[in-house]
Amino acid sequence: MAPIPEDITAFLAEPHDSREYRRALAVKLALLGYLYAAISEMLDVTPGFISQAKKAYAQYGVDGFTLKYQGMQPYLSPEERQSVLDWLQDQQEWSVALLQTHIETTYGIVFQSQQSYYQLLDEAKITYKKSPAHESSA
Template identity: 40%
Template sequence: MKRALAVKLALQGYVYRAIENILNVSQGYVSKWKKRFITQGIPGLRLGYRGAKTKLTREEEESTIQWLSCQEYWDISELEIYLIEEYDVIFESKESYYKIYRKAKITRQKAEKVNPRKNEELVKKRR
């Protein structure tokens, strides 16, 4: 059961990115199941399709845009975790996350933590 293992690793202190690589799951997946385990215990990890909320209300969207504006840098996985933890929302496609970025006037280039063209080591290697 991947979700139980993901929760176990998260509770043992593994970072979400490491769990993502070990289990080949998204960070949002780890966050969702950890949150459910904390609130519902072991029964929360059992299968039981309830369906996920896939849309934000206008207020939730505005609050998310406000949250984004306070961030130092932007990362899709961080946005995904935020939406799961705050609103229990999981979008079906990455495009929905990009749509929020556009509404917040954040470009994909601006979303990167480091500009890959400004990497001194890569510049030196090319010379």
């Protein structure tokens, strides 16, 4: 049996997300010589999970156990968002196109969805409605 590296022992002694803890524990058990089938059954993980955790540990150390995805970051910081809302309220006229241009030129951001622009207008207490499609008289 190989001795367990101190960094894994220290990682397991600290509070972590259960998924991170499971990765570290899977690697620890693998290093202790447990078969992947036994680890899979004990931790309710797949052999691929164990293999990936070991690979991540070999490459990054205990940082390989941590979750990389921390949620999607908002495009505008809270301060930038407030600045846009203030800007909107200072405008005499507005449109989604004008708002889009302002955000792109000021912050270098283009939202993927038009809904994001409408949400900003709503937050700024600006009422809007789509104009009806003009019918051509033939």
